[in-house]
Amino acid sequence: MTPNFQQSNLQGRARRYAMVLDLLFNRVGLVGSLKTAHRGARHLSLGVRLTDPTHLDKALKLAEPLALHAGTENVLAQRAGGLVIYQFQLAQAFWEYYTRADVSGLAVGLAEARRPVVFDFDPPHALVAGTSGSGKSETLKSILLALLTTYTPDGLGLVLIDPHRDYTDFINAAHLVMPIAAEPGEIQTALLWANQELAQRKAQDIKDGKLLIVAIDEADQALSDKANLEAAKNIAKQARKYRVHLIVSTHKPLHTDLPGILDMLINRFVGLVSDAKISATLTGHAGLGAHKLTGKGDFLHIAGAVLERFQVAMACRADFARLPRAEIAPAVVQPLDLVILPADKPIGRPSLELDPVIAAQYFWRNPDSISIAMARELFNLSRSGHDLHKKFVIEFITELRRLRAAHQIGA
Ligand SMILES: Nc1ncnc2c1ncn2[C@@H]1O[C@H](COP(=O)(O)OP(=O)(O)OP(=O)(O)O)[C@@H](O)[C@H]1O
Ligand SMILES: [Mg+2]
Numbered sequence: 001m002t003p004n005f006q007q008s009n010l011q012g013r014a015r016r017y018a019m020v021l022d023l024l025f026n027r028v029g030l031v032g033s034l035k036t037a038h039r040g041a042r043h044l045s046l047g048v049r050l051t052d053p054t055h056l057d058k059a060l061k062l063a064e065p066l067a068l069h070a071g072t073e074n075v076l077a078q079r080a081g082g083l084v085i086y087q088f089q090l091a092q093a094f095w096e097y098y099t100r101a102d103v104s105g106l107a108v109g110l111a112e113a114r115r116p117v118v119f120d121f122d123p124p125h126a127l128v129a130g131t132s133g134s135g136k137s138e139t140l141k142s143i144l145l146a147l148l149t150t151y152t153p154d155g156l157g158l159v160l161i162d163p164h165r166d167y168t169d170f171i172n173a174a175h176l177v178m179p180i181a182a183e184p185g186e187i188q189t190a191l192l193w194a195n196q197e198l199a200q201r202k203a204q205d206i207k208d209g210k211l212l213i214v215a216i217d218e219a220d221q222a223l224s225d226k227a228n229l230e231a232a233k234n235i236a237k238q239a240r241k242y243r244v245h246l247i248v249s250t251h252k253p254l255h256t257d258l259p260g261i262l263d264m265l266i267n268r269f270v271g272l273v274s275d276a277k278i279s280a281t282l283t284g285h286a287g288l289g290a291h292k293l294t295g296k297g298d299f300l301h302i303a304g305a306v307l308e309r310f311q312v313a314m315a316c317r318a319d320f321a322r323l324p325r326a327e328i329a330p331a332v333v334q335p336l337d338l339v340i341l342p343a344d345k346p347i348g349r350p351s352l353e354l355d356p357v358i359a360a361q362y363f364w365r366n367p368d369s370i371s372i373a374m375a376r377e378l379f380n381l382s383r384s385g386h387d388l389h390k391k392f393v394i395e396f397i398t399e400l401r402r403l404r405a406a407h408q409i410g411a
Contacts, residue, residue: 010039013088014037014044014046016070017044017046017066017070017086017088018046020066020069020070021034021046021048023069024065028058030050030059030062032048032049032050032084033048033049034046034048035048035049036083038112038113039112039113040087040112040309040310040311041097041110041310042090042094042095042096043076043087043088043090043309044087044088045085045087046086046088047080047083047084047085047086048083048084048085048086049084050084056084059077060077060078060079060084060287062086063075063077063086063287063289066086066088067088067089070088072089072091073089074089074289074292074294075087075089076089076288076289076293076309077287078285080307089294095294096311097297097311097314098311098312098313099313099314099315100142100146100313100315101316101318102313103116103146105118105150106118106119106120106146107119107146107313108142108143108146108269108301108310108312108313109139109299109310109311109312109313110310110313111301111308111309111311115308117301117310119143119146120267120303121211121267122267123266123267123303124240124245124246125235125236125239125240125246125247125248125264126143126246126247126248127248127249127253127262127266127268127269127270128140128247128248128249128250128271129250129251129253129270129271129282130270130272130273130290130295130299131251131295132251133295133296134251134271134272134273134293134296135296135297135298135299135312136217136249136251137166137167137217137249138312138314139249139269139297140247140249141167141169142312142313142314142315143215143247144158144160144213144247145319145320145323147175148173148323149319149322149323151175153174153175153326154210155210155211156175156210156211156212157175157176157177157211157212158170158173158175158215159176159178159181159212159213159214159215160176161181161182161187161190161214161216162182162217163182163187163217163221163222164182164217164218164221167180167217169315169317170320172325172326172327172328173325173326174323174324174325174326175324176328177193177331178190178193178329178330178331179330187222187225188225188227188228189331189333190214190331191214191228192231192333193332194214194231194244195231195234196334197212197244198234198238198244201242201243202238207241207243208243209243210243211245212243213247214232214245214246215246215247215249216232216246216247216248216249218249219248219249219250219252219258220250220251220258223248223261229259229260229261232246232248232261233261233264236261236264236265237264246265253273253278253281266303266304267303268282268283268300268303269301270282270283270290270299270301270302271295271297271299271300272291272293272295272298273293274291275291276289276291278290278291279291282302283302283307284302285302285307288307297311297312297314298311299312355379355389358379358381358389359392362389362390362392362393363393367389367390367397368390368394370386370390375389
């Protein structure tokens with residue numbers, strides 16, 4: 001009886017929200033036709049096709065008045081699939097919760113009408129963001145379970161960085177390529193090892209190696225060390241073609257917190273955030289309103305043109321019980337690898353060494369006639385590389401002149 005009662009009650013609500021929508025559309029002079037009505041885990045959504053699409057902004061701005069008039073906590077408005085979608089938050093009694101038993105394969109949760117939201121490596125690196133308690137760790141666990149139940153340990157390896165020791169259910173999971181890293185030393189080793197693996201794949205041009213996932217929870221803590229951040233950045237920058245992927249979870253998802261790396265984590269899972277500005281930065285859509293989500297697994301998935309609100313399917317004991325287990329040896333990092341990641345030099349720049357061929361070019365052309373732009377264009381030099389070569393050649397010429405003058409005086 002209960003589901004039927006809920007269902008008819010929900011239909012009544014949907015009708016009421018549609019009436020409120022109609023009323024406010026009339027009041028502000030908007031014209032549109034109702035095209036879709038769906039249930040999400042915590043909202044009812046109504047999709048409207050505007051007769052005049054240039055009225056989009058006006059239609060999106062109707063979210064707050066709609067919430068007020070409909071007597072619901074929040075309305076989120078967004079454009080999707082040619083429609084303006086209004087998501088009316090449901091009262092808690094109507095909320096649905098999903099477990100991994102509700103999904104299959106690579107699905108992480110369910111969007112409206114129970115459509116699965118699937119984890120994908122395109123874009124290659126993912127971000128899970130939200131305030132404390134928004135459900136980031138549960139989301140990361142659900143993503144990891146999706147991956148670990150889809151791929152065999154031969155097809156996928158996992159490096160798991162967990163400073164808060166929240167992932168004890170994954171201890172000795174057969175996919176782990178080293179024990180879960182929690183202590184600062186272990187975290188550093190784990191990231192160095194992943195970079196070492198990447199460097200090896202690069203050197204040997206291995207593009208069909210097994211997938212390597214580097215999952216980092218509490219990234220603000222795990223990557224607060226500069227060398228760790230550089231190591232993660234290095235993976236984000238060049239790992240795609242070598243099948244090494246980052247999944248980074250943090251409650252501090254700003255550029256200042258994750259400098260130089262946030263823009264590369266564009267497969268985004270965004271839960272409740274603290275304000276509209278953070279929402280706009282993370283979602284790339286001003287007005288989307290991740291700060292109005294209900295928390296605890298209510299997430300937006302944004303990847304390229306895809307934008308979906310969904311409820312994360314939580315993992316239960318039984319899901320973990322089914323994971324294959326194995327004893328795992330600690331990672332060994334060659335001391336040499338410490339050289340790969342200089343702590344205070346940006347990775348990817350040519351190292352600052354004097355190149356005799358470039359120095360000869362400076363000598364030949366006259367060092368004062370070479371601008372930074374030319375140095376960049378002709379020799380792929382940074383400003384400091386240019387300064388180094390210019391200074392060297394000027395000193396070289398000065399010394400030559402001095403020697404010549406001394407020789408002439410002597411003669
Ligand atoms: N998908 C979900 N479905 C139902 N409840 C959830 C879901 N995700 C999280 N919760 C609830 O919210 C609580 C907090 O979730 P979680 O630990 O994942 O938050 P968090 O964002 O990682 O927080 P913190 O930043 O403090 O680590 C969980 O213990 C659970 O009770
Ligand atoms: Mg957490």
